[in-house]
Amino acid sequence: MVSTATALLLARFQFAFTVGFHIVFPAFSIGLAAYLAVLEGTWLKTGRQVYLDLYQYWLKVFSIVFAMGVVSGLVMSYEFGTNWSVFSRKAGPITGVLLSYEVMTAFFLEAGFLGVMLFGMNKVGRGLHFAATCLVSLGTLISMTWILASNSWMQTPRGYMIEPGTGRFLPADWLAIIFNPSFPFRLLHMGLAAFLSVAFVVGATAAGHMLAARRRGERASEPVRVMFSMAMWMATIVAPLQLVAGDMHGLNTLEHQPAKIAAMEGDWTSEDHAPELLFGIPNMKTEHTDYAVGIPLLGSLILTHSLDGKVPGMKDFPAQDRPPSYVIFFTFRIMVALGMAMIGMGLWSLILRRRGQIYDSAGLHRAAVVMAPVGFVALLCGWVTTEVGRQPWTVYGLLRTENSVSPIMLPSMALTMTAFVVVYFFVFGSGLILLVRMLRHAPQTGEQGPSTDNSTSVLGARSHPHELPGHDTPHGSGPA
Numbered sequence: 001m002v003s004t005a006t007a008l009l010l011a012r013f014q015f016a017f018t019v020g021f022h023i024v025f026p027a028f029s030i031g032l033a034a035y036l037a038v039l040e041g042t043w044l045k046t047g048r049q050v051y052l053d054l055y056q057y058w059l060k061v062f063s064i065v066f067a068m069g070v071v072s073g074l075v076m077s078y079e080f081g082t083n084w085s086v087f088s089r090k091a092g093p094i095t096g097v098l099l100s101y102e103v104m105t106a107f108f109l110e111a112g113f114l115g116v117m118l119f120g121m122n123k124v125g126r127g128l129h130f131a132a133t134c135l136v137s138l139g140t141l142i143s144m145t146w147i148l149a150s151n152s153w154m155q156t157p158r159g160y161m162i163e164p165g166t167g168r169f170l171p172a173d174w175l176a177i178i179f180n181p182s183f184p185f186r187l188l189h190m191g192l193a194a195f196l197s198v199a200f201v202v203g204a205t206a207a208g209h210m211l212a213a214r215r216r217g218e219r220a221s222e223p224v225r226v227m228f229s230m231a232m233w234m235a236t237i238v239a240p241l242q243l244v245a246g247d248m249h250g251l252n253t254l255e256h257q258p259a260k261i262a263a264m265e266g267d268w269t270s271e272d273h274a275p276e277l278l279f280g281i282p283n284m285k286t287e288h289t290d291y292a293v294g295i296p297l298l299g300s301l302i303l304t305h306s307l308d309g310k311v312p313g314m315k316d317f318p319a320q321d322r323p324p325s326y327v328i329f330f331t332f333r334i335m336v337a338l339g340m341a342m343i344g345m346g347l348w349s350l351i352l353r354r355r356g357q358i359y360d361s362a363g364l365h366r367a368a369v370v371m372a373p374v375g376f377v378a379l380l381c382g383w384v385t386t387e388v389g390r391q392p393w394t395v396y397g398l399l400r401t402e403n404s405v406s407p408i409m410l411p412s413m414a415l416t417m418t419a420f421v422v423v424y425f426f427v428f429g430s431g432l433i434l435l436v437r438m439l440r441h442a443p444q445t446g447e448q449g450p451s452t453d454n455s456t457s458v459l460g461a462r463s464h465p466h467e468l469p470g471h472d473t474p475h476g477s478g479p480a
Helices: 002-046 049-082 085-119 126-155 174-178 183-215 222-256 258-265 298-304 325-354 362-370 374-388 410-439
Strands: 160-162 169-171 276-283 288-295 393-395
Touching: 002 049, 002 126, 002 183, 002 374, 002 410, 049 085, 049 222, 049 410, 085 126, 085 169, 085 174, 085 393, 126 174, 126 183, 126 393, 183 222, 183 325, 183 362, 183 374, 222 258, 222 298, 222 325, 222 362, 258 276, 258 298, 258 325, 276 298, 276 325, 288 298, 325 362, 325 374
Parallel strands: none
Antiparallel strands: 160 169, 276 288
């Protein structure tokens, strides 16, 4: 029994480990592809060389990030069959179809136009190249949509029927399956998280180069300044929107997954006029949150938008159906704290922008460098909160995690887990080192992209795209 329980825990940890690595790269690709589309469109619209330079600079980064996202996602399809065969057999008629839609639409769209985007700047018309960039960006968004539709169905299943005798989930209403209750809120929340994560990486890169220029007694180049300005505008606008999206998502979760909310809040008894716990240590054995520090009435206000709204407690649910509060209590608070820090960063930059000091504040630039990973850390904390908060279910309320796993043995799980850790840290560690080395070099006038054709800088040397010959009219979820 102990061996079986440990094997299940390792299977869950293995999937969490691989998805945790993978989720960063698709999020990076989603945000960066949209940024590239904006840069190229702005270049075509204004003809300013600086936008082309930034496009070529970040296009090289995108090529590495996209490749690592594809590689990191391959192994998960095998894990469904090897470690989670019962889940695959029972939920596959729904989740498998949704994931196949992602391959047939989004992945084929991305793969079909990626080569044009990376290497076609000087080989196709500018309108066609811009269309390729937009279609790759659209492909990343469609990919996110299908994957979140699948995962959201596991959180709030709708539109299914259970086959007698086999227990398989069969589709009864595809619109209800896709547009399940949590899907719109999770799609918006994840999309904004991807944009914010990339904005803070872009901002940190620019800030680092501005600090280096300051140490040399120089003024940062125009591409660096423009890059920082665009990143801070994104933080200023999108971070508050993410707070609103998170609030909407929380209200939806309260309605459809109240046990998750109770675990996130560390509440054990349902009550109105509930406080908001800022700190504490949930104890699943004593059914109490130790060392609790809270603000009176704030819990009801946040969760119900009413001072006397009723907030659920963990004791409302059977012990075997409760999520592990000691995990998601902290990951949720880390996510919220980092979100507030991002809002603060955006407001700080806005104040300095109005004073004309956004490019001269060393304090702002140092803070931006420190904030480089916060978007991805917040994203990972949000993912852990969502997925661990679904436990002990793979399909919420219908299929338990312990009944979804394959008949695996502890030695084989331990061996594969060790292999995954070693290989992932070596391969993706090398990839991250390559990215950092690329970003250490500031974008230059006439920046070269991935293409070996050196005519790019010549194309960008004109003052306006209409002067260029041949110019066209501008126009990666699971049981863990």
